Amino acid sequence: MEDLPDDSLVDTAKKGNLEAFTELVRRYQRRIYHTVFRFTKNHLDADDLAQETFMKAFKSLKEFKQKSSFYTWLYRIAVNLSLNFLKKKDREKGREDFVENYSPSGKAKLSASPPENYSLKKEAGKKLSEAINSLPLAYKVSFILVVYQGMTHGQAAQVLRCSENTVSWRMHKARKILQRKLKSYI
Amino acid sequence: MKCKKIEKWISDNIDGELSERNKNKVEEHLQKCSLCRSYRVGLEKIHRTAKNLDSEKVSPDYWKDFPLKIKARLSSLTPEKRKPGPFAPWWKWAWIGAGLILVVFIGLFLFYFKAKPEQEVYVFSYEDSLQRISQEIGSNSELEDIFNLVILASIGESLEESRREIVPDFFDLSSFLEDLTEEELIFLGSEIKKGVKS
Numbered sequence: 001m002e003d004l005p006d007d008s009l010v011d012t013a014k015k016g017n018l019e020a021f022t023e024l025v026r027r028y029q030r031r032i033y034h035t036v037f038r039f040t041k042n043h044l045d046a047d048d049l050a051q052e053t054f055m056k057a058f059k060s061l062k063e064f065k066q067k068s069s070f071y072t073w074l075y076r077i078a079v080n081l082s083l084n085f086l087k088k089k090d091r092e093k094g095r096e097d098f099v100e101n102y103s104p105s106g107k108a109k110l111s112a113s114p115p116e117n118y119s120l121k122k123e124a125g126k127k128l129s130e131a132i133n134s135l136p137l138a139y140k141v142s143f144i145l146v147v148y149q150g151m152t153h154g155q156a157a158q159v160l161r162c163s164e165n166t167v168s169w170r171m172h173k174a175r176k177i178l179q180r181k182l183k184s185y186i
Numbered sequence: 187m188k189c190k191k192i193e194k195w196i197s198d199n200i201d202g203e204l205s206e207r208n209k210n211k212v213e214e215h216l217q218k219c220s221l222c223r224s225y226r227v228g229l230e231k232i233h234r235t236a237k238n239l240d241s242e243k244v245s246p247d248y249w250k251d252f253p254l255k256i257k258a259r260l261s262s263l264t265p266e267k268r269k270p271g272p273f274a275p276w277w278k279w280a281w282i283g284a285g286l287i288l289v290v291f292i293g294l295f296l297f298y299f300k301a302k303p304e305q306e307v308y309v310f311s312y313e314d315s316l317q318r319i320s321q322e323i324g325s326n327s328e329l330e331d332i333f334n335l336v337i338l339a340s341i342g343e344s345l346e347e348s349r350r351e352i353v354p355d356f357f358d359l360s361s362f363l364e365d366l367t368e369e370e371l372i373f374l375g376s377e378i379k380k381g382v383k384s
Contacts, residue, residue, distance in 0.1 A: 172197040
């Protein structure tokens, strides 16, 4: 199984062979996990999303026409699930923020002082991480795929079902936003 | 060259997506423009820092167990659940077929059972009848004879009956006569006279 190319494994898995699909999981688990982790920022949610990605991939395998690579198709599922996750989390966060800001206990949290003894480098990293998190979703996804996953604009465009030029512009805009937000750190 | 274009090309260059020709143009521009130079330095620093941002450190056991977790979850699915659901692509043909059959049935139903347009209610009128009879008779002498013999004879009979104060139930003679033109009345009168004589 380990020597077989993705396409053969996909064909075998389509017939219901779990071993073939498990081999595909082994091949892509790290990349998928690290991608979804960039969205979720915590292990538990990343683990959930990575599992859901593979479960969904298996259930939808018969719909996969193999026009793109299995890897691109799998990424598409992971990115879509991550985006849904973030949208859901944003809605929940909106409710939590409301409770925190307008309840007596919440006000106390706002006045708490930030932790001290951060090294400048660590602080810059933290700020960058926050700035990336606050990017508009479309820019953030492109940034994660290109910078963290090392995809070319063409590969990211395939995953996101848009043109290379769109990815290129999103990267440019994302960088401009990051540069503006991190002016004092760079 | 405008700085905005150069900024976009600097971003493309960091991703390794800029052509050699445009790379040279960027370098040419950077020699003259300090703002774009510091912009590039900033972007490169952001890129490096982002690349080095720690990802979650996961134990090797996690990677060993992960495929087994997926396999266990898939094994627990019943064969029915592994099959594509009613919205899978090939099911769409079944839905399309069902839709077509439904459309045909509705079409047939409407074709056979749709409300027929209301037929015009024919209201019997002596005026129309007399007019039609006159038209028919106008060009046919044979019909004229029949009219004289049969129809006028029956009118004569009706008149006689009316004299006996029996109102014919099929014929309201007075309203019939009221609606006749003067010519028709003269014609009718002369014919009746003939009939009475005979």
